[in-house]
Amino acid sequence: MYPRIEINLKNIVENAKKVKKLCEKQGISLSLVVKILADSKEIVQTLVENGIDCICDSRIMNLKSYQDITVEKWLIRIPMISEVKEVVKYTDVSLNSEMQVIRKLNDEAKKQNKKHKVILMYELGDLREGCLKEELEEILKESIKLDNIEVYGIGINLSCYGEIVPTEENMRELEEIVEELENKYQIRFKVISGGSSSSYNMLKEGKLPKKINNLRLGEAVFLGNVPCFEEEIEDLNRNNFLLKTEIIELKEKPSVPRGKRGKSNSFGENITFIDRGIRKRAIVGLGKQDVRIECLTPVDESIIILDGSSDHILLDVSDSSKHYKVGDIIEFKLNYAGILTTMTSKYVERKIVR
Numbered sequence: 378m379y380p381r382i383e384i385n386l387k388n389i390v391e392n393a394k395k396v397k398k399l400c401e402k403q404g405i406s407l408s409l410v411v412k413i414l415a416d417s418k419e420i421v422q423t424l425v426e427n428g429i430d431c432i433c434d435s436r437i438m439n440l441k442s443y444q445d446i447t448v449e450k451w452l453i454r455i456p457m458i459s460e461v462k463e464v465v466k467y468t469d470v471s472l473n474s475e476m477q478v479i480r481k482l483n484d485e486a487k488k489q490n491k492k493h494k495v496i497l498m499y500e501l502g503d504l505r506e507g508c509l510k511e512e513l514e515e516i517l518k519e520s521i522k523l524d525n526i527e528v529y530g531i532g533i534n535l536s537c538y539g540e541i542v543p544t545e546e547n548m549r550e551l552e553e554i555v556e557e558l559e560n561k562y563q564i565r566f567k568v569i570s571g572g573s574s575s576s577y578n579m580l581k582e583g584k585l586p587k588k589i590n591n592l593r594l595g596e597a598v599f600l601g602n603v604p605c606f607e608e609e610i611e612d613l614n615r616n617n618f619l620l621k622t623e624i625i626e627l628k629e630k631p632s633v634p635r636g637k638r639g640k641s642n643s644f645g646e647n648i649t650f651i652d653r654g655i656r657k658r659a660i661v662g663l664g665k666q667d668v669r670i671e672c673l674t675p676v677d678e679s680i681i682i683l684d685g686s687s688d689h690i691l692l693d694v695s696d697s698s699k700h701y702k703v704g705d706i707i708e709f710k711l712n713y714a715g716i717l718t719t720m721t722s723k724y725v726e727r728k729i730v731r
């Protein structure tokens with residue numbers, strides 16, 4: 378069935394093992410961010426069998442589907458009050474930045490006769506989730522008194538909103554805050570979670586401060602890529618996900634539309650058309666409902682992606698040396714956002730290649 382995404386599980390497992398080894402060498406625990414797999418139990422199970430002992434996801438629905446897999450589970454999107462029941466039931470740890478949510482987690486954990494672990498998020502400059510120093514301390518002070526909450530550690534998140542990268546300076550800031558809180562409250566945090574794949578270079582170069590003992594990594598492992606720096610990781614497998622689509626129309630057509638133009642296309646966008654004369658155009662059966670088109674790179678480098686609609690992607694195949702016909706398969710490489718959207722579309726079949 379097409380469209381389909383082929384997932385090279387062997388390559389992913391190899392990457393996970395290599396990155397875990399590197400983390401261990403530097404005294405860092407690896408929490409593998411598996412949200413890109415969008416509920417692929419078989420892949421998560423295989424990763425766990427190959428040594429991954431902690432997984433993270435942003436969606437409680439995915440973590441719920443992994444409930445039979447014995448592995449520590451972290452919810453890495455700060456929880457909604459409306460989901461605390463599921464958070465306590467299906468996860469061991471959640472990242473948090475709101476005291477009112479932690480109080481609700483405590484109430485719910487009491488009901489379920491559990492102790493829920495929280496990692497308190499410090500705002501280190503990227504301006505997504507996290508508390509400024511004073512609030513972090515307030516939350517810590519109250520949380521350590523709650524019976525059914527364990528303050529597991531302190532975390533930061535970078536490179537998501539503000540494009541802020543980890544540096545020796547901001548990592549030192551994290552270390553200093555942690556030391557200050559530990560000394561003041563006479564506690565030792567088990568986990569100091571120093572970020573995501575954008576920390577890969579510092580990890581590799583051994584530049585993370587000693588206090589930082591955890592990273593939550595996704596893209597580095599699944600794509601062999603350092604986001605934010607957009608660097609390839611030499612010794613890791615890349616292109617572990619390949620999207621295959623089928624040609625449903627192939628015709629020669631003018632490159633500029635004909636007739637009176639409206640204000641925008643069906644997605645509210647204004648497209649500029651370049652007159653390249655008559656071109657050979659293929660339509661494949663996949664659309665903006667399934668993937669962000671700008672995240673695709675055709676494997677056949679001579680193909681030009683023109684645009685698409687909900688259900689179609691339009692390609693200019695005139696310059697290809699291949700003589701495509703209806704029913705042929707066109708392959709695409711994907712970036713992180715492309716994989717995430719494609720994996721989330723129920724209209725794209727997943728095929729695991731072992």
Ligand SMILES: Cc1ncc(COP(=O)(O)O)c(C=O)c1O
Pocket residue numbers: 410412435453454534572573574575593594595596597604
């Ligand atoms: C809170 C949090 N931690 C870690 C990650 C992992 O990021 P990356 O895939 O860049 O390693 C993400 C993103 O998915 C995240 O939202």
